[in-house]
Amino acid sequence: MKVDKDDQRIFFDRPIVAWSITLLIIYSVICFSIDTLPNLDKSTTIFLHYSEIIIVSIFTVEYLYRLYLAENKTKFIFSFYGLIDLLAILPFYVATAIDLRTLRLMRLLRLARLLKLARYNQALLRFSKALFSVKEELIIFSIASLVLLYLSAVGIYHFENSAQPEVFRSIFDCLWWAVATLTTVGYGDIYPITIGGRIFTFVILMIGLGLIAVPTGIVASALSDVRKQPEN
Amino acid sequence: MKVDKDDQRIFFDRPIVAWSITLLIIYSVICFSIDTLPNLDKSTTIFLHYSEIIIVSIFTVEYLYRLYLAENKTKFIFSFYGLIDLLAILPFYVATAIDLRTLRLMRLLRLARLLKLARYNQALLRFSKALFSVKEELIIFSIASLVLLYLSAVGIYHFENSAQPEVFRSIFDCLWWAVATLTTVGYGDIYPITIGGRIFTFVILMIGLGLIAVPTGIVASALSDVRKQPEN
Amino acid sequence: MKVDKDDQRIFFDRPIVAWSITLLIIYSVICFSIDTLPNLDKSTTIFLHYSEIIIVSIFTVEYLYRLYLAENKTKFIFSFYGLIDLLAILPFYVATAIDLRTLRLMRLLRLARLLKLARYNQALLRFSKALFSVKEELIIFSIASLVLLYLSAVGIYHFENSAQPEVFRSIFDCLWWAVATLTTVGYGDIYPITIGGRIFTFVILMIGLGLIAVPTGIVASALSDVRKQPEN
Amino acid sequence: MKVDKDDQRIFFDRPIVAWSITLLIIYSVICFSIDTLPNLDKSTTIFLHYSEIIIVSIFTVEYLYRLYLAENKTKFIFSFYGLIDLLAILPFYVATAIDLRTLRLMRLLRLARLLKLARYNQALLRFSKALFSVKEELIIFSIASLVLLYLSAVGIYHFENSAQPEVFRSIFDCLWWAVATLTTVGYGDIYPITIGGRIFTFVILMIGLGLIAVPTGIVASALSDVRKQPEN
Numbered sequence: 001m002k003v004d005k006d007d008q009r010i011f012f013d014r015p016i017v018a019w020s021i022t023l024l025i026i027y028s029v030i031c032f033s034i035d036t037l038p039n040l041d042k043s044t045t046i047f048l049h050y051s052e053i054i055i056v057s058i059f060t061v062e063y064l065y066r067l068y069l070a071e072n073k074t075k076f077i078f079s080f081y082g083l084i085d086l087l088a089i090l091p092f093y094v095a096t097a098i099d100l101r102t103l104r105l106m107r108l109l110r111l112a113r114l115l116k117l118a119r120y121n122q123a124l125l126r127f128s129k130a131l132f133s134v135k136e137e138l139i140i141f142s143i144a145s146l147v148l149l150y151l152s153a154v155g156i157y158h159f160e161n162s163a164q165p166e167v168f169r170s171i172f173d174c175l176w177w178a179v180a181t182l183t184t185v186g187y188g189d190i191y192p193i194t195i196g197g198r199i200f201t202f203v204i205l206m207i208g209l210g211l212i213a214v215p216t217g218i219v220a221s222a223l224s225d226v227r228k229q230p231e232n
Numbered sequence: 233m234k235v236d237k238d239d240q241r242i243f244f245d246r247p248i249v250a251w252s253i254t255l256l257i258i259y260s261v262i263c264f265s266i267d268t269l270p271n272l273d274k275s276t277t278i279f280l281h282y283s284e285i286i287i288v289s290i291f292t293v294e295y296l297y298r299l300y301l302a303e304n305k306t307k308f309i310f311s312f313y314g315l316i317d318l319l320a321i322l323p324f325y326v327a328t329a330i331d332l333r334t335l336r337l338m339r340l341l342r343l344a345r346l347l348k349l350a351r352y353n354q355a356l357l358r359f360s361k362a363l364f365s366v367k368e369e370l371i372i373f374s375i376a377s378l379v380l381l382y383l384s385a386v387g388i389y390h391f392e393n394s395a396q397p398e399v400f401r402s403i404f405d406c407l408w409w410a411v412a413t414l415t416t417v418g419y420g421d422i423y424p425i426t427i428g429g430r431i432f433t434f435v436i437l438m439i440g441l442g443l444i445a446v447p448t449g450i451v452a453s454a455l456s457d458v459r460k461q462p463e464n
Numbered sequence: 465m466k467v468d469k470d471d472q473r474i475f476f477d478r479p480i481v482a483w484s485i486t487l488l489i490i491y492s493v494i495c496f497s498i499d500t501l502p503n504l505d506k507s508t509t510i511f512l513h514y515s516e517i518i519i520v521s522i523f524t525v526e527y528l529y530r531l532y533l534a535e536n537k538t539k540f541i542f543s544f545y546g547l548i549d550l551l552a553i554l555p556f557y558v559a560t561a562i563d564l565r566t567l568r569l570m571r572l573l574r575l576a577r578l579l580k581l582a583r584y585n586q587a588l589l590r591f592s593k594a595l596f597s598v599k600e601e602l603i604i605f606s607i608a609s610l611v612l613l614y615l616s617a618v619g620i621y622h623f624e625n626s627a628q629p630e631v632f633r634s635i636f637d638c639l640w641w642a643v644a645t646l647t648t649v650g651y652g653d654i655y656p657i658t659i660g661g662r663i664f665t666f667v668i669l670m671i672g673l674g675l676i677a678v679p680t681g682i683v684a685s686a687l688s689d690v691r692k693q694p695e696n
Numbered sequence: 697m698k699v700d701k702d703d704q705r706i707f708f709d710r711p712i713v714a715w716s717i718t719l720l721i722i723y724s725v726i727c728f729s730i731d732t733l734p735n736l737d738k739s740t741t742i743f744l745h746y747s748e749i750i751i752v753s754i755f756t757v758e759y760l761y762r763l764y765l766a767e768n769k770t771k772f773i774f775s776f777y778g779l780i781d782l783l784a785i786l787p788f789y790v791a792t793a794i795d796l797r798t799l800r801l802m803r804l805l806r807l808a809r810l811l812k813l814a815r816y817n818q819a820l821l822r823f824s825k826a827l828f829s830v831k832e833e834l835i836i837f838s839i840a841s842l843v844l845l846y847l848s849a850v851g852i853y854h855f856e857n858s859a860q861p862e863v864f865r866s867i868f869d870c871l872w873w874a875v876a877t878l879t880t881v882g883y884g885d886i887y888p889i890t891i892g893g894r895i896f897t898f899v900i901l902m903i904g905l906g907l908i909a910v911p912t913g914i915v916a917s918a919l920s921d922v923r924k925q926p927e928n
Contacts, residue, residue, distance in 0.1 A: 452913020
């Protein structure tokens with residue numbers, strides 16, 4: 001019996017099975033996206049509904065089969081991937097049983113299916129190893145970035161609040177400006193117009209671009225080191 | 233006879249010939265660009281038409297000469313550069329023979345001429361070698377970026393859809409926002425206005441900037457390694 | 465007596481104390497931010513006022529205790545952290561004693577509390593070491609960036625001033641455009657519309673992106689070198 | 697006599713002299729910037745005029761002194777710095793002698809003074825050495841970037857021209873869009889609105905960000921290598 005299960009366990013490692021499940025996850029994600037479109041016609045809605053039923057059915061069968069194959073049932077249910085597999089199907093059953101209005105938030109949980117993609121990928125290990133090796137630097141730079149964001153917000157509040165009281169209303173609006181500016185996104189919904197505010201923006205950008213970009217360089221060089229290690 | 237062809241084969245490797253063809257390609261690209269300008273006067277249109285005829289004539293002669301020089305005719309026609317050379321001249325003959333309205337799409341194929349520039353450049357090999365050595369990392373980061381883009385779109389849809397139903401209409405509009413934000417382009421046509429949406433944007437940017445920037449660092453360090461190899 | 469003080473000096477190094485002070489600093493910063501919100505109701509204003517009194521009281525007790533523990537009183541008062549600790553509490557006492565209208569500027573000094581976070585962090589040393597080792601490169605690139613910013617401003621002034629006299633009014637407005645463009649923030653409040661101005665922007669961006677991004681790479685590689693040193 | 701000149705030649709290497717000239721250059725640049733401000737009052741204009749006379753006088757004396765010190769007069773006049781020094785003073789004399797309307801363009805030449813800053817800086821050598829060692833890569837990536845920019849422009853023209861004929865008028869407008877997008881500046885004056893155009897933008901950004909960012913990484917690592925060389 002145990003030997004049989006070991007044989008069957010290889011089932012999910014077969015490329016054809018792994019790819020089928022991946023495609024099904026992508027298909028379910030596309031259905032979820034189409035479902036958010038406004039003014040959907042009747043036939044599409046019905047089609048999406050039946051798609052949902054079929055997807056959940058297949059995922060349910062998969063979940064039960066995995067549970068059957070597991071040596072330690074309880075351990076599987078409470079394992080990371082066991083919980084994700086459960087979350088991928090649970091919203092459907094819960095949503096139709098209880099109040100439908102909570103459905104909207106529940107729907108987000110359905111996206112847990114996406115995380116299943118990670119199951120078939122071992123190479124993320126190397127990346128997490130690299131991240132772990134530069135843990136301290138990342139924490140320091142995160143704190144420094146947060147402090148800089150806050151100081152930028154206070155500074156720009158001081159310069160722009162009197163000139164544009166409706167745009168730079170409070171420190172919180174200024175924080176939004178600091179985020180959009182220091183990440184160089186620059187939507188253009190909020191920007192300084194005074195000379196002081198513009199010079200301040202320049203100084204902050206000179207400091208901030210370096211501060212925010214350095215961690216990327218650290219991670220890249222750590223990843224490069226981890227990749228070289230097996231060669232030694 | 234075979235020796236004669238070998239001598240002639242060097243023809244296309246001569247700097248003067250290579251540069252002439254490159255300049256002709258650039259000239260044809262400029263003509264194509266000018267052709268898209270609205271309200272062109274009659275004389276310019278005629279000039280562009282005759283330019284096109286001359287360019288295609290030269291490229292046709294070049295193609296036939298290359299075909300004549302090739303040892304294996306069939307192999308040349310179906311080789312990568314053989315097909316590109318054919319695509320660079322074919323649209324002209326096909327467009328004037330059949331319906332002119334399909335011309336517009338056909339025109340894009342004309343740009344295949346640009347790819348011919350690659351023919352004269354050997355140094356791209358080093359870059360493709362570097363890319364190949366970090367293939368796995370690039371695939372993982374591409375998948376992770378796509379997953380992050382999708383999760384960002386779902387998240388912002390949840391926060392902003394009720395506040396700006398006309399802007400953040402569906403997951404697809406939110407995906408466009410995610411692309412414009414995580415690449416830090418930030419056109420400013422679509423941005424969050426709720427507190428939740430703004431905090432979410434901040435968190436997503438902190439994670440996303442690193443994720444999207446790391447592959448660049450990986451490619452750069454791989455390229456640096458490839459460049460050092462001949463020195464060993 | 466001296467031994468007693470040495471024992472007490474460990475007090476501020478205890479994790480529980482360090483974390484309590486950090487949390488109090490964060491709490492005071494949040495209070496300061498909320499205080500800038502327009503249209504605050506009466507009860508919130510009162511709450512914030514009493515919060516301020518309690519925060520300042522605790523920081524005052526902390527300051528006096530640190531002063532008591534210090535071997536050399538004068539040295540502590542005029543030390544970097546001694547001054548920051550003083551600046552964190554002084555604005556409150558001064559603001560209530562003298563004219564309230566200067567309060568607004570004084571408030572910024574209150575943020576000095578944020579700098580106290582640095583006290584509990586030793587790992588910044590490595591970063592400052594890396595920065596010091598590439599000092600010369602950073603100065604050169606800073607000067608080069610400033611020169612490029614200025615030349616960009618003059619160039620775009622030449623191209624755009626006649627086409628958009630209200631937007632590109634003077635070199636100073638053009639400098640603001642140069643800052644927003646070369647850092648790729650691109651708010652969209654000021655951008656070229658002439659062909660010359662756009663080609664100039666392209667050329668400047670090609671040169672400028674490299675120039676501004678290189679220092680980041682230098683710092684990252686210097687930091688990577690510093691991290692490897694203890695392993696030797 | 698020759699010994700006397702050698703002694704005097706050290707004059708320009710003295711820190712006090714070098715800094716004085718640098719400050720004078722910065723002062724003249726600030727004057728030039730203020731001069732572009734619209735609606736300047738009479739007294740400021742007069743002040744700027746006299747400043748200009750004094751600056752040019754000092755630079756003229758400096759130029760003549762350098763000429764006097766030079767062993768080979770002709771060689772100095774036609775040397776790189778000799779010409780820059782001349783260009784820094786010539787516009788003033790030429791502008792007042794001939795037509796004043798050409799003054800505006802001539803003024804740009806005055807900025808040549810900025811280049812004089814480079815004279816006092818030896819450390820740029822290391823950077824130019826690093827640039828030279830990766831010359832080939834930089835040329836390839838520049839060509840690849842230009843090709844990508846052009847293909848992006850053609851692609852977006854195909855997708856957006858029919859939907860926004862006034863914005864994406866021709867390949868040239870599309871090239872401007874490509875520059876603003878691939879450098880992630882994103883002013884927001886021109887952006888795709890069709891689904892096809894948005895997906896195309898996403899694909900182009902995924903390829904383009906890497907392509908444009910890699911050269912920066914190459915230069916940074918080359919600079920890091922050059923800095924390590926003297927240690928060997």
